Amino acid sequence: MAADAGRLGVLDLQGGVQEHLDHLRRIGVAAQAVKRATELEGLAGLIIPGGESTCLARLLDIFGLSHAISQAYSGGLKLWGTCAGAILLASEITDEPPFLGLIDMAVSRNAFGSQLDSFNRVVEVPAVAVEPVPVTFIRAPKIVRVGAGVRVLLQLDDYIAAAEDEQILVTVFHPELTANLAFHRYFARKCGLTPSDNDAANLDPDWTPQSWMRFAHHS
């Protein structure tokens, strides 16, 4: 494999881009922000971050990125959608047409209510981590159905919160907003990469809620 194949990208149009870049740095994986179709070349995987899905959809459409992502997907690119990213990847969205439609599942947008209904919780996800994982839900969608080829990674109450198929991982919560690195390591391995300190604790004691600012642009 080319040296290039060891890189992951984070779609950099709007939303929680820097948070993912910081987590990828923490697991020792080469990563880059992706704003243009040409920047998809050579990536092993792409994270579509949280943000506002309608905004992301508009921006993906106008500069030909959605077409480029679908093509790269056909060529083997792995994808991980968090929150809004999961909505964009779903084949079915309640009451509206799907967008990229690359994974066989139905999502219901903003399914918990307003910001006052955003919450944290600690969950067991045996496929991803041995120890419990803290997860953050912010105006999150719910996965309400998955197709036969899709494996449920986390079922909570009446909805699915994480799932995957061969090429795609989806989480309706935000692992990048916690100190826990388990999902980033999991996705890196899914992309064929070896995160550094693979056996180290998933909870990074050096992480703070401001860690993303390392990647924020400054004037």
Added chain:
Amino acid sequence: MTENRYLLNAQLAQMLKGGVIMDVVNVEQAQIAQEAGAVAVMALERVPADIRKQGGVARMSDPGLIRAIKEAVTIPVMAKARIGHFVEAQILQALKIDYIDESEVLTPADEECHIDKTQFAIPFVCGARNLGEAARRIAEGAAMIRTKGEAGTGDVVEAVRHMRTMNREIRQLAGLPSEEIMGFVKANGIPYELALEIKKLGRLPVVNFAAGGIATPADAALMMQLGCDGVFVGSGIFKSADPVRRASAIVKATAFYNDAEKLLDVSMDLGDPMPGQSVASMAGEERLAGRGW
């Protein structure tokens, strides 16, 4: 507000980064804003340009209007409470909108006290003209900051002034030897612990958007290049000749703020911008940014 709730609120603002928050006065405008790619809408009865023109006391909007807008869109809905009017804030929290803007655009209800935002579960965004003002609002519990700019003018000069001032003061603070910090925080009215955090981070510890006078895609990109995390556009969209095109162009310009080719592309054929009013020509008492401290 618990520490955990505050973090969730600051993290919602993080998810809005790189986006445009648009003022809307009815359901139709809210849908246009969402369709154009706004990351949130600010629901209000009158945009700042009309508040200016009509005068009188500007208050929290009718909750019925805000609720109608909330039901019409899936993106977050924000609404304004007057500075210090904690009961308007209680009502907006009961309405379960997503963010409250404690805003100088409305007529202040209290000239001494801002709202104690730590008493609420709902997040607040507050305006600031400089580092001290931003730090005081954060200490009161604001989970997001915006420049004040000069709302309703279509003149970006004040937003630029406020952002440059914040950047300059942060650079000053970052470069200070430890024994000079106390004098700096005294002169600027910055809570000491927060000053240490800002010094370490080299920026505000929360998301900071531009607001006040942004009327064109170039204005939005200018504020982004100056280091803002996103932009609010008030009167600039729905007071322009072609709100649909302009809204979409400003969304694109904010995402591609560093790409002159794309900025050129999106700036073409947008029709007339809002007419605007030069801030330099305005008397001191006409300026809204001086409200609050």
